[in-house]
Amino acid sequence: MNWIHRPRWLTRATLTAVLPLALVACGQQYPNTTFSPHTEFGRAIDGLWDRLLFWGVLVFVLVELALVFIVVKYRRRDAAPEPEHVHGHTVLEITWTLIPAVILVIIAIPTVKTIMRTEAPAPANALQVKVIGHQWWWEFQYPQYGVTTANELYLPSGRTASFSLTSVDVLHSFWIPQLGGKRDLITNHENHLWFTPDSALGPNAWNGFCAEFCGSSHANMRFRVFTVSAPDFESWAAHQASAAVFAAPPAAAPADSAGRGRRGGAGTNVSAAPQTPAQPAVMPVGYSFPREQLPAYTKPTTPLPKDLVFDATLVGDAERGRAKFAVSACIGCHTIKGTPTAIGTTGPNLTHVGSRTTIGAGLFPNDAQHLRLWVKDAQAMKPGAKMLPMGLGIPDAMTGVKGALTDQQIADIVAYLLALK
Numbered sequence: 476m477n478w479i480h481r482p483r484w485l486t487r488a489t490l491t492a493v494l495p496l497a498l499v500a501c502g503q504q505y506p507n508t509t510f511s512p513h514t515e516f517g518r519a520i521d522g523l524w525d526r527l528l529f530w531g532v533l534v535f536v537l538v539e540l541a542l543v544f545i546v547v548k549y550r551r552r553d554a555a556p557e558p559e560h561v562h563g564h565t566v567l568e569i570t571w572t573l574i575p576a577v578i579l580v581i582i583a584i585p586t587v588k589t590i591m592r593t594e595a596p597a598p599a600n601a602l603q604v605k606v607i608g609h610q611w612w613w614e615f616q617y618p619q620y621g622v623t624t625a626n627e628l629y630l631p632s633g634r635t636a637s638f639s640l641t642s643v644d645v646l647h648s649f650w651i652p653q654l655g656g657k658r659d660l661i662t663n664h665e666n667h668l669w670f671t672p673d674s675a676l677g678p679n680a681w682n683g684f685c686a687e688f689c690g691s692s693h694a695n696m697r698f699r700v701f702t703v704s705a706p707d708f709e710s711w712a713a714h715q716a717s718a719a720v721f722a723a724p725p726a727a728a729p730a731d732s733a734g735r736g737r738r739g740g741a742g743t744n745v746s747a748a749p750q751t752p753a754q755p756a757v758m759p760v761g762y763s764f765p766r767e768q769l770p771a772y773t774k775p776t777t778p779l780p781k782d783l784v785f786d787a788t789l790v791g792d793a794e795r796g797r798a799k800f801a802v803s804a805c806i807g808c809h810t811i812k813g814t815p816t817a818i819g820t821t822g823p824n825l826t827h828v829g830s831r832t833t834i835g836a837g838l839f840p841n842d843a844q845h846l847r848l849w850v851k852d853a854q855a856m857k858p859g860a861k862m863l864p865m866g867l868g869i870p871d872a873m874t875g876v877k878g879a880l881t882d883q884q885i886a887d888i889v890a891y892l893l894a895l896k
């Protein structure tokens with residue numbers, strides 16, 4: 476075989492194959508990569524990875540070079556005498572024990588340093604966030620602000636966020652590849668994690684995931700993180716902490732009863748609102764991430780279940796929806812702050828559900844079409860979802876009556892939910 480020409484040909488072929496690949500890789504955006512971290516936590520781990528990769532590659536190259544050298548040098552040759560057999564070589568043995576020991580120390584020092592750094596207590600003035608894992612959605616509480624929300628995490632850029640992580644059921648793991656994680660959510664145990672989104676980050680959105688298998692909809696347990704400016708965060712938090720504000724449209728009820736129907740006590744003059752039926756009076760709302768600025772990678776693409784249908788021609792009436800919601804099974808599982816009967820905590824807090832960009836833990840866009848289908852049959856929309864299929868009804872053990880909501884009732888409830896900005 477022609478030994479001399481092979482390497483040249485090989486080099487050219489390898490370059491031709493690898494270069495376009497490398498170029499293609501550079502041109503792509505990888506929204507869920509850990510290799511472009513935007514927090515000190517992410518950089519600490521990324522830096523450690525780079526160092527370990529450097530030492531690993533160095534060792535690999537040296538070992539392979541030695542191997543190739545020995546294979547070539549001591550290859551079998553015709554008429555070559557049997558090589559000398561060696562037993563025990565003290566200097567060699569000490570050398571190849573010491574070299575790995577030194578390599579291990581070189582690896583251990585930055586590793587242990589990084590562990591200590593990422594496990595250290597958070598700075599005292601950090602933003603506290605309680606993360607509670609549920610099969611299969613995320614509850615986020617901001618105790619300093621009195622906010623409870625779900626599946627969408629707002630973080631002010633430049634301020635350290637200190638997370639306490641726990642679970643109400645099985646193990647989950649909190650992970651935002653470009654910011655930080657993974658850290659487990661464990662039942663009856665509080666884990667901690669903190670990081671600071673870079674202050675130079677403009678308003679941006681990131682994908683978050685559950686990174687610990689937790690059951691049938693594990694892959695459907697996602698969340699969104701919005702890094703926003705400090706004033707925008709304060710505006711968002713102040714509004715999320717407030718009770719749900721919903722005023723009946725004047726056309727749906729006389730002005731005096733609309734006043735009674737209003738929740739949260741905001742002093743907007745309902746009768747002064749424009750006389751457009753089925754439109755709740757406009758209430759001042761806090762900041763929420765502008766939908767037109769959502770990056771494509773945060774937009775859900777989950778297909779809809781084929782046999783789930785909804786009469787799209789129906790028009791929802793938000794005031795009727797409010798009344799129906801308050802006496803439906805919804806209130807046993809969902810809280811709407813300001814509605815005294817709606818205090819359930821099995822499902823996400825819906826006080827400001829209309830301000831969220833997705834529903835079902837990042838599975839579907841938050842709009843009328845998807846909300847209607849969701850309320851009708853959440854389990855068809857999301858395998859295993861622990862919400863009852865409200866449009867199919869729940870058989871009552873005593874009476875056998877199913878009590879399903881009609882499409883019209885669901886359209887009404889959805890009009891109400893969307894008004895809860």
Ligand SMILES: [Cu+2]
Pocket residue numbers: 646647648685686687688689690693694696
């Ligand atoms: Cu999971």
